[in-house]
Amino acid sequence: MTEATVDLGAIAHNTRVFAATTNAEVMAVVKADGFGHGALATARAALTAGATWLGVATCEEALQLRAAGVDAPLLSWLHAHDAGLREAIAAQVDLSVSSLEHLHAVLADGLVPTLHLKADTGLHRNGAVAEDWPALVRRAAELERQGRVRVRGVWSHLIHGEDSTAPGLSAQVARFRDALAVATGAGLRPSVRHLANSVAALGAPETHYDLVRPGIGLYGIEPDVNRTYGLRPAMTLRARLVLVKQVPAGSGVSYEHDYRTSCPSTLGLVPLGFADGVPRSAGPRAQVWCRGRRFPVAGRIAMDQFVVDFGEFSPRPGDEVLVFGPGGQGEPTVTEWAEWAGTIPHEIFTGIGARVPRRHVGLPVPATSTEELRSG
Numbered sequence: 125m126t127e128a129t130v131d132l133g134a135i136a137h138n139t140r141v142f143a144a145t146t147n148a149e150v151m152a153v154v155k156a157d158g159f160g161h162g163a164l165a166t167a168r169a170a171l172t173a174g175a176t177w178l179g180v181a182t183c184e185e186a187l188q189l190r191a192a193g194v195d196a197p198l199l200s201w202l203h204a205h206d207a208g209l210r211e212a213i214a215a216q217v218d219l220s221v222s223s224l225e226h227l228h229a230v231l232a233d234g235l236v237p238t239l240h241l242k243a244d245t246g247l248h249r250n251g252a253v254a255e256d257w258p259a260l261v262r263r264a265a266e267l268e269r270q271g272r273v274r275v276r277g278v279w280s281h282l283i284h285g286e287d288s289t290a291p292g293l294s295a296q297v298a299r300f301r302d303a304l305a306v307a308t309g310a311g312l313r314p315s316v317r318h319l320a321n322s323v324a325a326l327g328a329p330e331t332h333y334d335l336v337r338p339g340i341g342l343y344g345i346e347p348d349v350n351r352t353y354g355l356r357p358a359m360t361l362r363a364r365l366v367l368v369k370q371v372p373a374g375s376g377v378s379y380e381h382d383y384r385t386s387c388p389s390t391l392g393l394v395p396l397g398f399a400d401g402v403p404r405s406a407g408p409r410a411q412v413w414c415r416g417r418r419f420p421v422a423g424r425i426a427m428d429q430f431v432v433d434f435g436e437f438s439p440r441p442g443d444e445v446l447v448f449g450p451g452g453q454g455e456p457t458v459t460e461w462a463e464w465a466g467t468i469p470h471e472i473f474t475g476i477g478a479r480v481p482r483r484h485v486g487l488p489v490p491a492t493s494t495e496e497l498r499s500g
């Protein structure tokens with residue numbers, strides 16, 4: 125069977141690692157279908173393990189969670205100012221607001237939207253820059269006094285996702301502190317102030333405020349180049365060999381014959397390709413795991429399939445191939461695939477195609493308690 129197996133026990137464990145590292149609340153970021161792991165299953169696993177909030181990019185993502193019965197506090201942060209937001213407001217989805225246009229777009233007759241005002245503290249992506257911030261918070265405070273909005277949060281997003289000691293972090297925290305002071309000066313009393321992504325949640329406590337927003341770390345990728353935290357990768361991408369054949373030395377393999385066998389070889393065909401998210405650019409360096417060892421990918425990864433050179437080994441049709449997994453047996457990890465492809469694990473995860481079923485395993489999990497993690 126071809127599938128991405130998702131270990132919800134790993135996601136629960138990783139959530140507990142975040143919860144144990146902070147006194148703030150934990151928002152599980154489940155945008156882009158839970159980084160490809162399945163938003164609903166991930167959300168449920170994280171909520172059972174100590175997360176109290178969920179974060180998504182779009183209102184559609186938020187509404188899918190609500191439709192599935194998820195009633196946890198939920199923030200959606202990326203929407204056009206002309207998007208139909210009424211349904212999200214009615215479903216008690218908190219909305220992020222980065223400009224006066226956004227603020228006016230979320231006003232809905234008969235409904236009071238709950239808002240998180242976003243400051244730009246240097247990333248220069250979403251959020252209001254310091255020059256525009258005072259007008260935004262003043263107008264929001266005015267609307268709050270009129271009972272037309274409720275401002276629950278003030279927030280921002282950090283520049284660095286990989287280094288908790290990156291120079292420039294303190295300047296961002298300082299800009300955030302300034303933004304909070306301006307908001308308070310305008311009469312706002314946000315109860316949920318938040319700034320930290322995975323790496324800051326683990327390594328930069330001065331960014332925690334009331335809530336941290338881990339994404340990639342929840343899925344088990346160590347976010348910090350400086351150290352590891354015992355996170356457990358949740359996804360294993362697997363398939364079975366659909367064909368095995370012997371070829372002579374010097375046989376060209378796959379399109380354009382970029383690869384030639386160096387000796388008489390057994391080739392195995394894996395029914396996964398770049399349409400399933402196996403990155404084509406990884407081909408020349410990539411390896412897979414089969415029968416307890418690694419073998420090289422032979423030639424170009426095609427849309428639906430790729431070939432493995434088993435050399436003198438004799439796999440059988442139906443043998444399981446791990447493209448990547450947690451790495452515990454020696455199988456390649458998604459981090460290695462990302463290096464081979466010149467990208468980041470996030471892009472590989474979210475690129476796993478719709479043809480690959482996700483199978484969720486591993487919950488209910490006997491909990492390592494937060495106390496044990498703290499003391500351990």
Ligand SMILES: *Cc1c(COP(=O)(O)O)cnc(C)c1O
Nearest residue numbers: 153281285321322337338339340
């Ligand atoms: C994706 C995202 C996160 C999670 O970031 P990680 O580095 O994956 O932990 C947090 N906040 C916002 C606004 C995001 O877009």
